[in-house]
Amino acid sequence: MITNNELGWNFDNSYTRLPNEFFTKTNPIPVSDPKLVILNDSLAQLLGLDVTELMNHGVEIFAGNRIPDGAEPLAQSYAGHQFGHFTMLGDGRAVLLGEQITPDKARFDIQLKGAGRTPYSRGGDGRAAIGPMLREYIISEAMHSLRIPTTRSLAVVTTGEPIYRETELPGAILTRIASSHIRVGTFQFITGLGKIAELKTFADYTIDRHYPNLRDADHPYLALLREVIKRQASLIAKWQLVGFIHGVMNTDNMTISGETIDYGPCAFMDTYDPETVFSSIDTGGRYAYKNQPYIGGWNLARFAESLLPLLNENEEKALQLAQDEMTKYIGIYREYWHDGMREKLGLFDQEEADQDLIEELLELMKRNQLDFTNTFVALTFDTLENIKGCRTDDFKKWYDKWKERQNRQTRSTEEIHELMRASNPAIIPRNHRVEEALDAATEGDYSVMERLLEVLKNPFEHTPEQEAYANPPEPTNTPYQTFCGT
Ligand code: AMP
Ligand code: MG
Numbered sequence: 001m002i003t004n005n006e007l008g009w010n011f012d013n014s015y016t017r018l019p020n021e022f023f024t025k026t027n028p029i030p031v032s033d034p035k036l037v038i039l040n041d042s043l044a045q046l047l048g049l050d051v052t053e054l055m056n057h058g059v060e061i062f063a064g065n066r067i068p069d070g071a072e073p074l075a076q077s078y079a080g081h082q083f084g085h086f087t088m089l090g091d092g093r094a095v096l097l098g099e100q101i102t103p104d105k106a107r108f109d110i111q112l113k114g115a116g117r118t119p120y121s122r123g124g125d126g127r128a129a130i131g132p133m134l135r136e137y138i139i140s141e142a143m144h145s146l147r148i149p150t151t152r153s154l155a156v157v158t159t160g161e162p163i164y165r166e167t168e169l170p171g172a173i174l175t176r177i178a179s180s181h182i183r184v185g186t187f188q189f190i191t192g193l194g195k196i197a198e199l200k201t202f203a204d205y206t207i208d209r210h211y212p213n214l215r216d217a218d219h220p221y222l223a224l225l226r227e228v229i230k231r232q233a234s235l236i237a238k239w240q241l242v243g244f245i246h247g248v249m250n251t252d253n254m255t256i257s258g259e260t261i262d263y264g265p266c267a268f269m270d271t272y273d274p275e276t277v278f279s280s281i282d283t284g285g286r287y288a289y290k291n292q293p294y295i296g297g298w299n300l301a302r303f304a305e306s307l308l309p310l311l312n313e314n315e316e317k318a319l320q321l322a323q324d325e326m327t328k329y330i331g332i333y334r335e336y337w338h339d340g341m342r343e344k345l346g347l348f349d350q351e352e353a354d355q356d357l358i359e360e361l362l363e364l365m366k367r368n369q370l371d372f373t374n375t376f377v378a379l380t381f382d383t384l385e386n387i388k389g390c391r392t393d394d395f396k397k398w399y400d401k402w403k404e405r406q407n408r409q410t411r412s413t414e415e416i417h418e419l420m421r422a423s424n425p426a427i428i429p430r431n432h433r434v435e436e437a438l439d440a441a442t443e444g445d446y447s448v449m450e451r452l453l454e455v456l457k458n459p460f461e462h463t464p465e466q467e468a469y470a471n472p473p474e475p476t477n478t479p480y481q482t483f484c485g486t
Contacts, residue, residue: 007057008049011070011098012107018205019198021190023074028064028095029116029126031171033160035059037130037446038137040154043177047154048103054155062155062175064095064115071097071110075118079192080185080252081302083286088192089185089252090120093128096181107209109181110154114173129169130158131438134449136174136263138437142429142456143260148238149231150260151178170442179259182206184299185252187306196309203310210257221310222321229300229329231258236296237336240289241344242428243269243372247279247482249287249295251302265482268428270472272365272372278431278482293337297329343423344376346406346416357398357405364395371472376424377462380417425459426466431480432473 015023036059041051060066067073075091095115099107113136114128137153144150159171190199203221207214217223235258239246246253247265255261265279274290282288287295304322312318341358342350365375368389375387384390384399406416429452437449455469473480 006050007053007061007068008047009068009070010048010101011068011072012101013070013072013098014107014205014209015076015096015099015109016072016074019195019201021077021193021195021198022186022202023076023096024090024119025073026075026095026118027067027073028097028112028173030065031063031116031159031161031173034063034065034157034173035160036062037134037156037158037172037441038449040137040141040152043152043154046102047100047108047177049100058155059157061097062112062157063159063173064112068097073097075120076181076186077120077189078183078185078252079189080183080250081188081299082250082252083282086188086192088189091118092121092124093118093126094176107179109176109178111176111178111181112173113176114159114171125163127159127161127163127171128173129163129165130156130172131169131442132264133172133174134438134441135434136176138434138449138453138456139263139266139429140176140260141453142459143244145457145459146238146242146425146428148242148244148260149235149258151176151255153177178255178261179257180206180209180255181261182209182256183252183261184254184256184303184306185250187256187303188251191306191309199306200310203307206256219311221307222325225304225307225311225322225325228256228258228303229325230332232296232300233293233329233333234258234336235260236293237333237340239292240337241340242425243272243289244428245269245276245278245287245289246292247277247282247287249292249299251299254296254299254303256303267431267434267480267482269372270430271369272362272375273369274362274366278480280481280483293330293333296333297326300329301326340423343419345379345402346420348409348411348415348419351405351408354405357402360398361402364392364398365389368392368395373425373428374470374472376420377426377470380420380424381462421462422460426462427455427459427469429456430469430472433469 044051061068073095077090079088094111094113097110100110117126133156137156140150140153144152154175154177156172156174161171162168163171207224211227214220214223253262267278269276276289277285304326308318311321370389378384378387437452440448455466
């Protein structure tokens with residue numbers, strides 16, 4: 001029998017010490033024939049886990065068939081606005097094994113997604129299919145390499161059991177790692193129950209876990225709101241700067257830590273078009289690329305509402321405090337976004353007219369149907385002549401203006417190039433490449449996915465191997481569509 005020490009588990013499950021409302025103890029439901037599909041070696045090491053032992057014995061744990069010593073499995077309670085409609089939810093197909101304390105004393109949730117029915121499953125089967133779980137693995141790891149805060153993926157196993165969606169699919173479980181799974185929806189849940197003492201306990205818990213320096217603030221709960229606004233503004237700016245479309249920005253899919261969570265119908269934009277929507281269920285375009293910053297604000301307003309009872313005893317005063325913070329959100333977002341855009345354009349300092357320069361570029365990219373990622377790469381390496389839509393007169397005019405602006409800085413050409421290189425990824429997980437990898441994986445061939453994961457690891461290195469993966473898909477008449485895959 002393999003012991004905990006040999007595998008490296010070191011659990012301390014603070015969530016279990018919260019009031020009962022926040023979770024239900026639930027074990028994962030064992031599966032018949034689990035097989036390890038992929039293990040994230042470097043993440044396992046970071047967590048303090050033994051990679052060799054995990055390769056040999058981890059599959060039973062990642063499948064939920066064996067509970068490691070010290071784990072205390074539970075399903076979390078939460079609520080959420082889904083496409084604007086409030087619902088009581090909870091982990092319907094995920095089980096939190098516990099919190100791993102790493103050798104560096106960091107705390108990470110270890111969650112099995114697709115681990116079977118829980119008390120929150122409603123009509124669902126509690127399971128997940130291999131395609132969506134590998135999709136989350138690929139995209140979350142790509143986001144991490146793009147330096148965007150995100151939950152991460154430690155492993156995927158197949159269960160040996162079919163699941164039934166439109167068709168029969170192989171079942172799979174993803175082991176998801178997060179600095180926590182506390183969501184806007186968790187706050188909505190407890191406030192929605194009218195349990196104010198528990199709300200306070202939970203807000204204190206969240207502050208201790210994510211923002212310990214706020215403990216001594218004059219007004220810790222207002223400071224918490226302010227911090228979460230900042231983190232989310234920064235996160236969404238990062239999404240916009242790489243063309244990432246989350247696709248299902250419901251309040252249950254927004255973390256308090258500021259990590260990207262729940263890779264369902266998400267996808268990266270190829271051709272720049274602010275209206276881009278990939279999700280088949282987002283018929284109104286609520287979560288379109290251009291709307292993400294505003295939806296972020298809408299979700300944060302729901303967070304602020306949940307905190308109202310802690311902001312002031314007087315309802316009106318509480319509302320005023322919350323509104324004062326909320327009105328700052330879009331300005332904070334714009335500043336992060338402008339800073340990021342300036343870096344993408346090799347600008348170290350600020351000028352008033354930068355905003356116009358940026359807007360004009362985006363307008364040209366839209367009009368000339370330019371690829372978002374590759375245009376910035378071409379600007380970085382001065383290879384615009386290779387891109388058809390950049391050889392137009394209006395683009396050249398913009399280019400000259402941009403060069404003039406760059407040259408007004410007291411920075412060397414090398415410095416400018418280095419800044420751009422470090423700010424413009426050579427590759428993103430292109431939809432057609434992800435699909436290609438998932439199609440092969442569903443047939444049992446994981447090599448296509450492994451190669452893709454390898455090239456996605458260092459997006460800012462701009463290596464020759466990445467070039468083939470940088471091509472946008474061939475033009476087609478059928479727009480790319482993503483599905484929740486639940
Ligand atoms: P998501 O769309 O993945 O953010 O999930 C929204 C809610 O539906 C969450 O409460 C999930 O736990 C639940 N859910 C999603 N898929 C399933 C499933 N197959 N079985 C049970 N619950 C599910
Ligand atoms: Mg979710």
